[in-house]
Amino acid sequence: MSLAVRFDDIRKDFGPVRVLHGVSFELTPGRIYGLLGENGAGKSTLMKILAGYEAATTGTLLIDGQAQQFASSREAEAAGIVLIHQEFNLAEHLSIAQNMYLGHEKRRGWLLDDAAMRAEATRYLAQVGLKKPPDTKVRELIVAEKQMVEIAKALSRNARLLIMDEPTATLTPSETERLFALMTKLKAEGVTIIYISHKLDEVEHITDEVIVMRDGRFVARGATAGLARQQMANLMVGRDVSDMFPDKAAVAADALVALKVEGLVVPDWVEQLSFEVRAGEVLGFAGLVGAGRTEAFEAILGLRRRSAGRIEIGGHAVEVKRPLDAMRHGLTYLSEDRKGKALHVNLNLQDNLTLMTLEQYAHPLLDLKAGRVALKQAVADFGIRTGDLSSRARMLSGGNQQKLALAKFLQPRPNVIVLDEPTRGVDVGSKRDIYFLIHRLAAQGRAVIVISSELIELIGLCHRVAVMRAGRLQATLDLDHLTEEELIAHATGTH
Ligand SMILES: Nc1ncnc2c1ncn2[C@@H]1O[C@H](COP(=O)(O)OP(=O)(O)OP(=O)(O)O)[C@@H](O)[C@H]1O
Ligand SMILES: [Mg+2]
Known part of the structure; x- marks a missing residue:
């Protein structure tokens, strides 16, 4: 045997x-x-x-x-x-x-x-x-x-x-x-x-x-x-990796509401979800698989049908029918399904990176050099390990594909960034890099939403955490109440 x-x-x-x-x-x-x-x-x-x-x-x-x-x-x-x-x-x-x-x-x-x-x-x-x-x-x-x-x-x-x-x-x-x-x-x-x-x-x-x-x-x-x-x-x-999480900068009292969602209904998935996130804030979403977090954001982005719900970005009501509309309003969503939805694994790294922002590189012919520069920058910023810059995305290791996906979704320089399981499959050192990156983005006045199944990550990273269960928002915990016990209690309904 x-x-x-x-x-x-x-x-x-x-x-x-x-x-x-x-x-x-x-x-x-x-x-x-x-x-x-x-x-x-x-x-x-x-x-x-x-x-x-x-x-x-x-x-x-x-x-x-x-x-x-x-x-x-x-x-x-x-x-x-x-x-x-x-x-x-x-x-x-x-x-x-x-x-x-x-x-x-x-x-x-x-x-x-x-x-x-x-x-x-x-x-x-x-x-x-x-x-x-x-x-x-x-x-x-x-x-x-x-x-x-x-x-x-x-x-x-x-x-x-x-x-x-x-x-x-x-x-x-x-x-x-x-x-x-x-x-x-x-x-x-x-x-x-x-x-x-x-x-x-x-x-x-x-x-x-x-x-x-x-x-x-x-x-x-x-x-x-x-x-x-x-x-x-x-x-x-090969070096000491302690201090995984950056300090949380306080969100300014008068910070603008970057994204506001009211009364979102996604048939079979989400009931009357309302929340808001402000510039400079990192808002977490906790919940068990099936709680409706991913489905809620897919609906907000127009990837999934919603039957009710009002969306405001930067204080203005917006009509979002598809992800491109969202991107034009400064909202991007990085899917948890990196192979299925976030990357085109058969395209090379550069085409993946610049796909959402092709307009920037087309004047009117595609400026491949500029794309190459952007790729080099992303490889350095995100610590993407690749032996060969011209390889296809499928040749990257799993964690490096995740980093490429992150880089890609930040290319349009969004004001509201939704990251669904951003550190899945990412090693400890790179996780720390991503946490610091998220806080840098917040410090630049962007709003970041992190959906994660790792409670330690949500607690270490977020100013507030919204907890969903069975399609409903159960609670939103602020810094003073952000503990594993509270999160689990709300997520499982034992509160
Ligand atoms: N088919 C391939 N062609 C070219 N390079 C490849 C190919 N497959 C893997 N690599 C490279 O080999 C190296 C090791 O990759 P591998 O997938 O084994 O890493 P890993 O330890 O599993 O990482 P992870 O934790 O991210 O999954 C990486 O630099 C990757 O880009
Ligand atoms: Mg691997």
Whole structure:
């Protein structure tokens, strides 16, 4: 059942760029390993080599002492190695069950055995706690649900070594608990698990040992019990990262109301939502998945139908039918779904960055040089790690895609900035950079709204936090009442 892995001097080059510089370490079966490292450190790349999605340029992968070179993920899966991708790999137009068995269809004679696939899918969905019929189309699922489908799909492959690349980035605490229970059960059955996450509290909670990578190299490993969270963070970043949050500058008493929403109704999602945010203010939105936060802002931006609601930007009532109208009024929204909605992963970095502000670069011919300058500036400002400025967005590591998305949505220089899960998948050092950036934007007189599932982030960052539950605004907590207990009580309705 169990499976031992050894990486021996693994190198990986993408064209002229070396991203793994000779990585060596080994994994004992039946343990849960945390794999840590900054955005772009090479975690996903190393795991793709292990799972047959990429080939090492040089070096050897040994499985149970045997050198192995998987030609495809199918070969790796046949050897019991399954990777759950950081970025989802689902076909949107297919159903949950079809996705789970794509390429692994069950057959009865020559025919597809749909009934068997549906029945088995239902069983795995129950294990991960997703309450959706297996016939549901994937495009109808929210991000957290897609993540659960990915996990269910991996379970159906009977892995002996399971690699989870940031599986909880989109999950709620209770879904995460369920996943951890599942991981503990798999471990007891002898499955080795490699768990990649930037959530160090979870790493501390669930892993037996951590392995740290930096800049494409192995730097350290150690028993989780013997490492404090701060030590893990410092090892990853290679320097001390304390003081995560900037000081909160007071919002001027006479600051203008930058965005005011009154009586917003989004059918099936949001009931009578009213709030306002002032220039210089950082307003948080807390709530469980499904509370309607994302849906409310999608409706405000015209991405989703609203049946009532009045929107004022800078003191004037505005008509927003689509995101472009919002942008013209100085309001932008960075979606939590970076691959689906925020970036065009097949376009290059520059085209992504300048897409919302093309007018600035067209006089009348597209000024590519100016775009290039803007890209260089963004790469420096946001600390985007890329070996190659002309690469496509899909080549960036997950956290670096998030930084690019942020840069893109700030290009139009909006006055009201709505960021939906802005630090998802971002490493500790870069998180701190983003927090400081948010406060710089506020200090310039912009209003920033942060939707986040990380309570510590909301508490550390925001002047006030609005809490939603089941489509309604439950409370708005000011600085004096901003505690985890209060937020949880309002979000869960136990107040
Ligand atoms: N197909 C590719 N072509 C070119 N460069 C790539 C490709 N895939 C990854 N890279 C580069 O390899 C480096 C390592 O990326 P990787 O995705 O392994 O990082 P990571 O540690 O998983 O980061 P994150 O925490 O952000 O997910 C990055 O600089 C990335 O841009
Ligand atoms: Mg990654």
